[in-house]
Amino acid sequence: MANQYLELFQSLIDQPLPETIPAFTKWLNGRLKKAENGSFQMEFIVREEMTNGLGLLHGGVQSAMLDEIIGMMVTALDKEAPAVSVNLSVDFISKAKAGDTIVAKSEVIRQGRQIIQIKGELSHTNGTLISIATSNMLVLQKKL
Amino acid sequence: MANQYLELFQSLIDQPLPETIPAFTKWLNGRLKKAENGSFQMEFIVREEMTNGLGLLHGGVQSAMLDEIIGMMVTALDKEAPAVSVNLSVDFISKAKAGDTIVAKSEVIRQGRQIIQIKGELSHTNGTLISIATSNMLVLQKKL
Amino acid sequence: MANQYLELFQSLIDQPLPETIPAFTKWLNGRLKKAENGSFQMEFIVREEMTNGLGLLHGGVQSAMLDEIIGMMVTALDKEAPAVSVNLSVDFISKAKAGDTIVAKSEVIRQGRQIIQIKGELSHTNGTLISIATSNMLVLQKKL
Amino acid sequence: MANQYLELFQSLIDQPLPETIPAFTKWLNGRLKKAENGSFQMEFIVREEMTNGLGLLHGGVQSAMLDEIIGMMVTALDKEAPAVSVNLSVDFISKAKAGDTIVAKSEVIRQGRQIIQIKGELSHTNGTLISIATSNMLVLQKKL
Numbered sequence: 081m082a083n084q085y086l087e088l089f090q091s092l093i094d095q096p097l098p099e100t101i102p103a104f105t106k107w108l109n110g111r112l113k114k115a116e117n118g119s120f121q122m123e124f125i126v127r128e129e130m131t132n133g134l135g136l137l138h139g140g141v142q143s144a145m146l147d148e149i150i151g152m153m154v155t156a157l158d159k160e161a162p163a164v165s166v167n168l169s170v171d172f173i174s175k176a177k178a179g180d181t182i183v184a185k186s187e188v189i190r191q192g193r194q195i196i197q198i199k200g201e202l203s204h205t206n207g208t209l210i211s212i213a214t215s216n217m218l219v220l221q222k223k224l
Numbered sequence: 225m226a227n228q229y230l231e232l233f234q235s236l237i238d239q240p241l242p243e244t245i246p247a248f249t250k251w252l253n254g255r256l257k258k259a260e261n262g263s264f265q266m267e268f269i270v271r272e273e274m275t276n277g278l279g280l281l282h283g284g285v286q287s288a289m290l291d292e293i294i295g296m297m298v299t300a301l302d303k304e305a306p307a308v309s310v311n312l313s314v315d316f317i318s319k320a321k322a323g324d325t326i327v328a329k330s331e332v333i334r335q336g337r338q339i340i341q342i343k344g345e346l347s348h349t350n351g352t353l354i355s356i357a358t359s360n361m362l363v364l365q366k367k368l
Numbered sequence: 369m370a371n372q373y374l375e376l377f378q379s380l381i382d383q384p385l386p387e388t389i390p391a392f393t394k395w396l397n398g399r400l401k402k403a404e405n406g407s408f409q410m411e412f413i414v415r416e417e418m419t420n421g422l423g424l425l426h427g428g429v430q431s432a433m434l435d436e437i438i439g440m441m442v443t444a445l446d447k448e449a450p451a452v453s454v455n456l457s458v459d460f461i462s463k464a465k466a467g468d469t470i471v472a473k474s475e476v477i478r479q480g481r482q483i484i485q486i487k488g489e490l491s492h493t494n495g496t497l498i499s500i501a502t503s504n505m506l507v508l509q510k511k512l
Numbered sequence: 513m514a515n516q517y518l519e520l521f522q523s524l525i526d527q528p529l530p531e532t533i534p535a536f537t538k539w540l541n542g543r544l545k546k547a548e549n550g551s552f553q554m555e556f557i558v559r560e561e562m563t564n565g566l567g568l569l570h571g572g573v574q575s576a577m578l579d580e581i582i583g584m585m586v587t588a589l590d591k592e593a594p595a596v597s598v599n600l601s602v603d604f605i606s607k608a609k610a611g612d613t614i615v616a617k618s619e620v621i622r623q624g625r626q627i628i629q630i631k632g633e634l635s636h637t638n639g640t641l642i643s644i645a646t647s648n649m650l651v652l653q654k655k656l
Contacts, residue, residue, distance in 0.1 A: 102277040104284065104285060105276075108284075129248060129250070131248060132249075138288065138291070138292075139309045139312060140252075143291060143314070144284025144285060146284070148282075151276070165316045166483055166504050167314060167315045167316065167455060168283060168287060168314045169313040169314070169455075169457060169646070170312045171310070171311045171621075172310060172312075173629055189641065190605050190641065194508075194509055195506055197603055212629075214601070216454050216603060218482055218483055310599075310627055311598075313502070315502055317477065317478050318478075333459075334462075337653070338626070339598055341459055341461055343500075353477065353478065356485075358500065360599055362627055391560050391562070392561060392563060416535050417535040417536060417539050418536055419534065419535050420534045420536060420583070421533075421534040421537075426536040427579045427583070427597045427600060428536065428540075428575055428579035431575035432570065432575060432576050433572065435571045435572035436570075436572055453604045455602060456571060456575060456602045456604075457602070458575070458601070458602075460596070
């Protein structure tokens, strides 16, 4: 069920996202840089409204960016049914500030029939890590 | 260093948040319902722009709401220096949709001199859990 | 498929574990104190061989005790198929030392058809927390 | 304070562990294969007493092995004071059984002055992942 999405995402590389994307995806306003089976990359620009009281990228928005790139990549995997997030575990490593361009990556660690394990990371364009994440997603089971 | 914040947050219970709050806090647009030492509660209304492709509250926004209520509570704790997030671990349990009013709670499990352990949860107003979280925050060390 | 296990565990409360238990369960050598549907409690005595270089209960053994009480409780839940661990997230809070009796508790947060969310904790007998955990378990899917 | 440990560990590569090691380290009975600054590797042989009711390596013992290799590596890092575990998050990926030789690896993601972020993994000798982990460790603060 997924290859159509993979092709769609590939056609969006380095393009503005279309108007039809989900609302929060639009708010994050990332730009796809890579869309391969099991490996995605996006860039986000940190906007003022993504920051905390210190003018730094809010940890919650970091989590949201990680969840977003992970979810997008999983949508495009070949699988029997849609998948939903079981958990997201984020470790915060360094800072980003308004105006920064940051890179989000996701990668499938293992795609099982029921569970898909994924890792993600946010980094600066020079490679300095901002945060890392792991997530497990559940492939929904058709009722017997 | 914190009691002034606790009093400030208490004065904001059931009030609109002031214009001076951090930008992302404003975007989330929660309303404080409880601000006690080590125990906070807010309500958020799920807006369209917080949703994913299925019209459901984005897991990333759930993570952000949890991070927000946790951070706000920790700001108001008596401690020797500001604290920053080490990690945030979220388990996703059930759904919320645009228009829903949801309840965010945070609670200190233990406030150590260097590490503060916290748990948080999002639920519907009827108590049904949407997601749960744990987080560790680090109290910054003054340079010797 | 599970009630037989629940009854079995209930018959073992305050009893030495039988010789037929799994090998590592025997090594941990806990004593069941409570075995209710979705809520278990055991006591462990910290032995020398469970300690690290400081004579304190090894964080890895803490994780193992938490995994054990969680797994035992889930075995006894009514469900369509066996369940396996997807993840275990442990936060370390305080110390225990050789000779201490410690209390392990597990509780189901939500039992879904495919995913079971669980929390666990280790504490001293006076209630002081040693560590807390969350875990997600997957109910194995029968092949269609 | 650490280089002496790094040299000690390097001298133990491919050797039986000395009698003076911590009790639980002895129980795990690993063999060091690599001990570099910020990157360690050990091999463990899965013993019967490490298994669950299905004869498979207990998830709790996997967590303990990961905690062990992470802790050993951090002991050998140059730092101002000893470090303790804040949290350990483990994702379970595949099985191992009694008799298997398995490989444990740990790696420092970032060594900060107060927090050290680490990742670890267990795999079969052919590289198949058994479990992955992240951990945060706190460098203890000298009292001012």
